[in-house]
Amino acid sequence: MLFLTALLPILGVFIFLFFFKQTTLRAGIFSYVLTILITLLYPGFHLAPEHIILSSIKGILIAFIAAYVLFFGIFLFHLMNSIGGIQSIASSISQATNDRILQVMTLVIGLSPLLESTSGFGIAFMVVTPIFVALGFAPRKAILLGLISLLAVPWGALATGTVIGGELVRTPLRNLGVGTAIISIPVFLYFLVVAVLIAGGVDALKSKWKEIILLSAIFSIAIVFFNAFVSVELAGVLSSLITTGIGFLLMKLKKSKSIDSYDNTVINISLWKAVSPYIILTIFIFLTRLFPPFREFLLSYGVISLPSLSFSMALLYSPGFWLFVTCLLAIFIFKIPKNFITQSLKKTIIHWVPFIISTSAFIGISEIMAEAGMTTLLANVSAAIFGTSFFLISPFIGAIGGFLTGSNTGSNAMFIKLQTQTALQVGVSDEVISFAQNASSSHATMASPARVALGTTLCGIKSQENILLKKISLIVLGAILLIIFVLMCWIYWMG
Numbered sequence: 327m328l329f330l331t332a333l334l335p336i337l338g339v340f341i342f343l344f345f346f347k348q349t350t351l352r353a354g355i356f357s358y359v360l361t362i363l364i365t366l367l368y369p370g371f372h373l374a375p376e377h378i379i380l381s382s383i384k385g386i387l388i389a390f391i392a393a394y395v396l397f398f399g400i401f402l403f404h405l406m407n408s409i410g411g412i413q414s415i416a417s418s419i420s421q422a423t424n425d426r427i428l429q430v431m432t433l434v435i436g437l438s439p440l441l442e443s444t445s446g447f448g449i450a451f452m453v454v455t456p457i458f459v460a461l462g463f464a465p466r467k468a469i470l471l472g473l474i475s476l477l478a479v480p481w482g483a484l485a486t487g488t489v490i491g492g493e494l495v496r497t498p499l500r501n502l503g504v505g506t507a508i509i510s511i512p513v514f515l516y517f518l519v520v521a522v523l524i525a526g527g528v529d530a531l532k533s534k535w536k537e538i539i540l541l542s543a544i545f546s547i548a549i550v551f552f553n554a555f556v557s558v559e560l561a562g563v564l565s566s567l568i569t570t571g572i573g574f575l576l577m578k579l580k581k582s583k584s585i586d587s588y589d590n591t592v593i594n595i596s597l598w599k600a601v602s603p604y605i606i607l608t609i610f611i612f613l614t615r616l617f618p619p620f621r622e623f624l625l626s627y628g629v630i631s632l633p634s635l636s637f638s639m640a641l642l643y644s645p646g647f648w649l650f651v652t653c654l655l656a657i658f659i660f661k662i663p664k665n666f667i668t669q670s671l672k673k674t675i676i677h678w679v680p681f682i683i684s685t686s687a688f689i690g691i692s693e694i695m696a697e698a699g700m701t702t703l704l705a706n707v708s709a710a711i712f713g714t715s716f717f718l719i720s721p722f723i724g725a726i727g728g729f730l731t732g733s734n735t736g737s738n739a740m741f742i743k744l745q746t747q748t749a750l751q752v753g754v755s756d757e758v759i760s761f762a763q764n765a766s767s768s769h770a771t772m773a774s775p776a777r778v779a780l781g782t783t784l785c786g787i788k789s790q791e792n793i794l795l796k797k798i799s800l801i802v803l804g805a806i807l808l809i810i811f812v813l814m815c816w817i818y819w820m821g
Contacts, residue, residue, distance in 0.1 A: 328370050329707050332700035335361040335691050336740065339730055343775075350731055350776055351680045354687035361691045364698075371698040380635065381697045385690030385739075387637045388493055391644070392486035392735050393682040396446050398649035399483045400677050402603060403445040404670035405653060407453075409660050412441070414600040416457045422577035427534050429461060430471060430525040432573030435518055435545050436566055438475030443562030444604060444649075446483025448732065448777055449677075451476055455781055463525065465785035466794060470524050472781060473798050477517045479734050479768035480506045481549070481562025484611075484645040487734030488558060491764050494692065494738060495746045497757055503558030505761030506768075507550045509812050513769055513805045515542040520801055537576060545569045557615040559645045563608055567601075595660075603656045610648040681733075688731065688739040701744050708744075709751030716752050717817055720745055720759050721809045724766035725802065732774030737767030755820060762813050766806055773802040 338360045342353035365373040373381075406412050419432050433454050441450035455472030459465060480488050480503075488506060492499045518538050522530050531538075548565035556564065613620055624643040631638045641647055657667060695701045712719060723745060727737025745763045746756040771777065775795060782791045 328703065331364060331368055331370065332695070332703045334364060335695055335700070339740070343730060349680075350733075350736070351684045354684040354691075354731075354736070358687040358690050361694050365694060371700055373694070373698050377697055378694060381693035382686075382690045384635050384637065385688075385693045386686045387632070387635060387639075388490060388689050388693075388739075389682060389686040389735075391493065391639060392483065392490050392685060393678065394639075394641075394644055394646035395486045395649060396483045396646075396681060397674060397678050398646055398653055399445040400449065401670060401674040402607075402649055402653050402656065403441065403449050403453075404673045405656050405660075405662060405667070406600070406603065408666040408670050409662055410595055411600040411603075411660070412453055414595040415597060416453075418597040418600075419573070419577075420457075420461060422574055423580045425577070425580055426461060427522055427526045427530045428537065428573070428577055428580065430458070430521055431518060431534070431537060431541055432570060432577070433457065434471065434475040434521045435477065435514070435541050436570030436573045438472075439478035439481075439545075439562055439566035440570060440604065442476060442478050442482045443484065443566055444607065446486060448476060448771070448780075451772075451777060451781065455785065459785060465787045466790060467524055469778070469781035469785055469787075469794055470798060470801075471521055473772040473777065474517050474521050474524075474801065476772045477510075477514060477769070478549075478562045478566065479728075479771050480510070480764055481558070481565075482734065482768075484559040484649070485562065487738055487768065488764055490689070490735050491738035491742050491760065494689075494742050495756070495760055497746075497760050499558050500553065501757060502760060502764060503553035503561060504550060505758065506764045507546070507553050507561070509761050509765045509809055509816070510769070511546045511550070512808045512812060513765070514546050515539070516805060516808055517801075518542045520804075540576075541569055541572060544572055557611060560608060560611050560615070563604065567604065567608070599659075602659065603652050606655055607648060607652040610651065611645055614643060614648065684731075685733070685735050685739065688736045692739045692743055696743055701747060704744055705747035705751055708748045712748075712752070714752050714754060716748055717754050717759065717762070717813055718810060720749070721762045721766035721806050721813065724763040725770035725806050727763075728767035728770030729773055729775075729799075729802075732771050732776045734764065734768040734771060737770075738764065741767070754817060758813070758816055758820070762809060766809050769805045769809075770802050773798045 335357055338357035339353050342348045342356045362378055365371050365378060419429055438450040438454045441453055451472045454475050455468050458468035458471045488502055492502045522534055545565050548568050549561050552561035552564045614624055625640045628641040723741055727741045731737055742760060742763050745759050749756040749759040778795045779791055782788045
């Protein structure tokens, strides 16, 4: 009975999402209320009201770390989209060659990861899916390609989900970033192979195998390198910029131009000008991470410090501040009209408010469960049931979180503490398990029912939602099995 009660907050998310058909936002709020009721009414997990309040405040503060970055990431996207910057980049890809498979690969492992790394929230999916339709793909294929292109979610919105995961379990951010990247290497190749199969079948796979290996290898090597030696927050941006550049180079070597593959009648921005805000953002964060005097200055001023809650945040050092500066520069560079700025701000708030509420709820659930001893009990029982074989189911737990919430941040908030505590109980490296949690939850977000529903709405094929959900779920299952294989090898190698 005690175990089932401890499991209720997690089961509540399932019940509210799939039985009562609630949104992720409502499921998070209802499950948060359920968790509070358990700690108030059930003697085995009783908490005083002040402890519940403190845990909830801590959840809000941790959520703010992600929300600060995400707000300006989404705002930058809407600013660029309002003046045709995103369409300009897409048009440049489509006009560079009439080779649709090469276009698909550049979009899947180049442009989409770039947009996701700077904006997050699955916005890249909403951008590239209509592009795939414009390139001539049927809506069902376009949606699948758009979902698969969300392969850089661990570094979405400048790695906010990964940052939150590291904060929750006190794992060094660099370690979590590098570990997630290494575990994801075969997954990147797998997703690119699947994308080519969807776009052109086995014949396309046979003809483009060299390009597939080249682009996936460049992206993988770059993202491991940048996580290890530059910045976890910048890893997705830099890797996707490099991979997009290689994609353009391959198109140029093909010397096969396309004029009509994409409607660019409203595009009058050069490619370099369109990507300039992302380059500026990269330079800013480079300086903050690699120039010690500047870094120390930013870490010394504008710091929110709450020792009683074990919380500290340097506002000027955060990528959120530099996204804000980049937004201001983009407004100046492109001379964006006031009404465009206002519209972009309104759209940003519409996307951002549900995120901050739902994420605060999920992290609040996690903090209250930990304070009440629920997480410890679940970890002990899981350890007793699975023993050292726990690492075989750990990626599935992470994937369930990503599937349910459609968010790496939400999944880490729900499960990363449980995962690492169970790992310690069974004698498996808790750090390696945190890598698996972060990677599996991120890659499973592409199969989130809410995201699939959004795709079918965008493309006007709501009747095919269940078919697409099954297909993308099978694709994600393949990725999770790959993660388990890498995890087995890693743990075996570590002894």
